[in-house]
Amino acid sequence: MIGRHRGHRPLEFKDVGSHDGPLLVVEDLHTSFRTGRGTVRAVDGVSFEVHEGRTLGIVGESGSGKTVLSRSIMGLLPPRDVIRSGTVHFGGHELSSMSETQLRAVWGAELSMIFQDPMTALNPVKRIGVQIAESLVLHLDMDKKEAQTTAVELLRSVGIPSPEERVRWYPFQLSGGMRQRVMIAIALACAPRLVLADEPTTGLDVTVQAQILDLLADLQRERHMAVILVTHDLGVVATRADDIIVMYAGRIVERAPTRILFSDTKMPYTRALMDSIPRLADPSGARLDAIAGRPPDLIHPPPGCRFAPRCQYAQDKCRESEPPLRTVGSPDHLFACWFPLVDGVSTAPPVKVGIGRSDRPAAAVDTPDPEASA
Amino acid sequence: MPDDRELQDTGASNQLLGDRFPGMAATDEAIMAVSTEHNEGDDILARKPLGFLFWFAVVWVAVVFLAAILANLLPLQDMNFQNYSALNQGPSSAHWLGTDDLGRDLLSRLIFGSRVSLVVGFCGVAIGLLVGGTAGLVSGYKGGKLDISLNAVSFIILAFPAIVAVIAIVTFWGASLFHITIILGVGTIPLMFRVIRASSLSFAQRDFVIAAKTMGATDTRIVFREILPNVVPVMVTFSLITVAGIIVIEGTLAFLGLSVHLPIPSWGNLINEGTSNNALATNPYILMWPALSMFLLLWSINLIGDRLRQRFDIREGLL
Numbered sequence: 001m002i003g004r005h006r007g008h009r010p011l012e013f014k015d016v017g018s019h020d021g022p023l024l025v026v027e028d029l030h031t032s033f034r035t036g037r038g039t040v041r042a043v044d045g046v047s048f049e050v051h052e053g054r055t056l057g058i059v060g061e062s063g064s065g066k067t068v069l070s071r072s073i074m075g076l077l078p079p080r081d082v083i084r085s086g087t088v089h090f091g092g093h094e095l096s097s098m099s100e101t102q103l104r105a106v107w108g109a110e111l112s113m114i115f116q117d118p119m120t121a122l123n124p125v126k127r128i129g130v131q132i133a134e135s136l137v138l139h140l141d142m143d144k145k146e147a148q149t150t151a152v153e154l155l156r157s158v159g160i161p162s163p164e165e166r167v168r169w170y171p172f173q174l175s176g177g178m179r180q181r182v183m184i185a186i187a188l189a190c191a192p193r194l195v196l197a198d199e200p201t202t203g204l205d206v207t208v209q210a211q212i213l214d215l216l217a218d219l220q221r222e223r224h225m226a227v228i229l230v231t232h233d234l235g236v237v238a239t240r241a242d243d244i245i246v247m248y249a250g251r252i253v254e255r256a257p258t259r260i261l262f263s264d265t266k267m268p269y270t271r272a273l274m275d276s277i278p279r280l281a282d283p284s285g286a287r288l289d290a291i292a293g294r295p296p297d298l299i300h301p302p303p304g305c306r307f308a309p310r311c312q313y314a315q316d317k318c319r320e321s322e323p324p325l326r327t328v329g330s331p332d333h334l335f336a337c338w339f340p341l342v343d344g345v346s347t348a349p350p351v352k353v354g355i356g357r358s359d360r361p362a363a364a365v366d367t368p369d370p371e372a373s374a
Numbered sequence: 375m376p377d378d379r380e381l382q383d384t385g386a387s388n389q390l391l392g393d394r395f396p397g398m399a400a401t402d403e404a405i406m407a408v409s410t411e412h413n414e415g416d417d418i419l420a421r422k423p424l425g426f427l428f429w430f431a432v433v434w435v436a437v438v439f440l441a442a443i444l445a446n447l448l449p450l451q452d453m454n455f456q457n458y459s460a461l462n463q464g465p466s467s468a469h470w471l472g473t474d475d476l477g478r479d480l481l482s483r484l485i486f487g488s489r490v491s492l493v494v495g496f497c498g499v500a501i502g503l504l505v506g507g508t509a510g511l512v513s514g515y516k517g518g519k520l521d522i523s524l525n526a527v528s529f530i531i532l533a534f535p536a537i538v539a540v541i542a543i544v545t546f547w548g549a550s551l552f553h554i555t556i557i558l559g560v561g562t563i564p565l566m567f568r569v570i571r572a573s574s575l576s577f578a579q580r581d582f583v584i585a586a587k588t589m590g591a592t593d594t595r596i597v598f599r600e601i602l603p604n605v606v607p608v609m610v611t612f613s614l615i616t617v618a619g620i621i622v623i624e625g626t627l628a629f630l631g632l633s634v635h636l637p638i639p640s641w642g643n644l645i646n647e648g649t650s651n652n653a654l655a656t657n658p659y660i661l662m663w664p665a666l667s668m669f670l671l672l673w674s675i676n677l678i679g680d681r682l683r684q685r686f687d688i689r690e691g692l693l
Contacts (some may be wrong), residue, residue: 074588079518108589121581125603134599135589186589 501559514574
């Protein structure tokens with residue numbers, strides 16, 4: 001019902017539709033921030049593709065660079081003290097070299113973003129209908145009346161009851177879940193090809209989270225959009241993403257179609273992330289399997305594998321040289337680990353007594369005999 | 375989607391939504407229902423009455439402005455006639471507010487004086503708001519070199535001894551109501567700039583501004599449509615304080631002979647007369663009437679603004 005507006009779209013940028021190949025191609029993207037202490041490499045050589053209509057999940061802890069990555073793709077970084085290299089192609093056009101004026105024609109119309117906190121991402125002093133209608137007037141050349149009618153339709157499509165009345169409401173009159181629906185309506189107003197959802201449900205309570213994600217999935221199917229879902233919660237992407245990228249310390253450590261990622265996890269970090277999800281079946285009082293330690297300092301990242309200091313299977317080799325992103329078997333499944341897990345157990349040789357760290361007794365227990373796993 | 379609309383109209387949409395989004399009835403719908411109760415009908419703002427003080431303030435503001443506009447038509451005594459048989463008198467039926475040390479009628483001086491003060495005060499602030507406010511909005515949002523240079527300029531103007539500048543300008547340009555308004559207006563530009571810039575800066579990096587940007591909004595649009603409405607409360611409050619400030623400064627200038635020439639009165643120079651020549655001890659009325667009028671005027675405007683904001687502020691609202 002919204003898609004029909006594509007007909008009188010005034011932008012030439014609509015050409016992206018005719019482009020063959022992936023909708024979004026990110027190649028060797030680096031984003032660093034100059035700070036007083038040194039250069040923080042927040043995103044360090046990330047490459048991936050997103051195909052039309054697909055969902056990509058980007059997962060990682062706080063500080064793994066996922067938010068910087070999404071802002072970097074959008075071109076929303078602050079103008080100063082940022083070093084960005086690598087390329088971002090969107091529908092065959094290179095976003096990374098566009099001026100802000102050129103980007104403005106793409107933003108909202110072709111590429112839009114859903115923000116984490118719907119409490120702050122809506123202007124508190126403007127009626128929600130006005131906020132939705134603005135981009136319609138801007139990008140689709142609608143007159144005010146037409147835009148207002150479309151805003152009502154959009155509100156209805158995101159499941160807001162009696163939208164005719166609610167278009168005149170202010171954000172404070174809506175609950176958090178409703179506001180996030182409004183955010184989605186704004187982001188989808190001009191029927192973009194790709195939506196970047198940066199932790200769209202983190203600010204919401206759990207019952208509403210599922211509704212919002214289902215809504216997003218429904219609308220995505222209806223409009224054939226591609227979605228990049230950035231989150232720290234593997235559970236959120238598990239059922240909704242086609243492919244998942246796991247990020248750690250600014251790099252991709254594992255990338256696979258969702259089913260393969262869960263059935264054949266290669267990277268101990270991904271495994272640890274999965275294990276850290278609390279289960280209802282656990283007896284009450286059971287300790288959570290948190291990942292020990294903290295993400296590394298991105299000004300001076302550790303040599304070798306960046307996860308090595310926290311990895312229970314880490315070997316000398318891991319601490320010395322950095323594992324490349326590689327495949328074994330399935331070409332879709334990339335991972336960066338010298339000793340990938342096979343059927344959930346590490347291929348690393350057992351830690352020798354005396355060398356193994358005393359603060360990690362679990363390593364010796366969990367590490368199976370190499371003969372057994374080989 | 376005509377079906378959808380029909381469902382909506384018959385109220386069956388909730389059922390539809392319940393099917394599509396299980397659990398919604400329990401959460402968002404409940405909140406919606408509560409909100410709707412408070413916001414019966416179309417008028418979401420119909421709430422408690424504004425109160426006596428509010429209407430008193432409205433009446434006072436109206437009286438002051440009407441008196442200033444209609445001063446020539448009112449049956450007032452000559453503001454400059456010096457009645458030496460009635461010096462320093464208190465309020466009486468002949469002189470409602472009394473007379474000053476030269477026997478002039480204080481009521482007519484107060485009313486004619488309000489003309490100068492209101493023009494200088496409000497027009498001066500308008501100039502400051504227009505230039506300083508716009509610069510502050512843009513500077514706070516854009517940042518960078520523009521912000522640094524505008525900041526530097528504002529500090530230079532603020533650092534310059536104002537009285538010396540005014541003496542120099544008035545000497546060469548001549549003292550008139552128009553000139554004084556311009557000079558004082560320009561003087562408030564850096565003040566307005568600093569306050570509004572700070573407020574604009576605090577909104578510039580908010581998510582809703584970035585969100586507007588990701589929807590393709592231009593900088594001009596962001597500054598005037600996203601940031602400005604949020605800055606308005608600060609703007610109004612600070613402007614009212616500045617109006618009072620300018621009215622008093624105009625009085626000081628008049629005292630120095632740098633403003634509208636005596637004996638043309640203004641609230642500022644009435645206040646000055648009231649504090650000079652030991653007048654405070656012999657005849658406090660000279661000071662009291664203009665000071666009281668100004669206090670009441672500014673208090674009234676503030677109160678009106680405050681009550682209206684309470685009623686219309688979509689951020690405080692019901693919550």
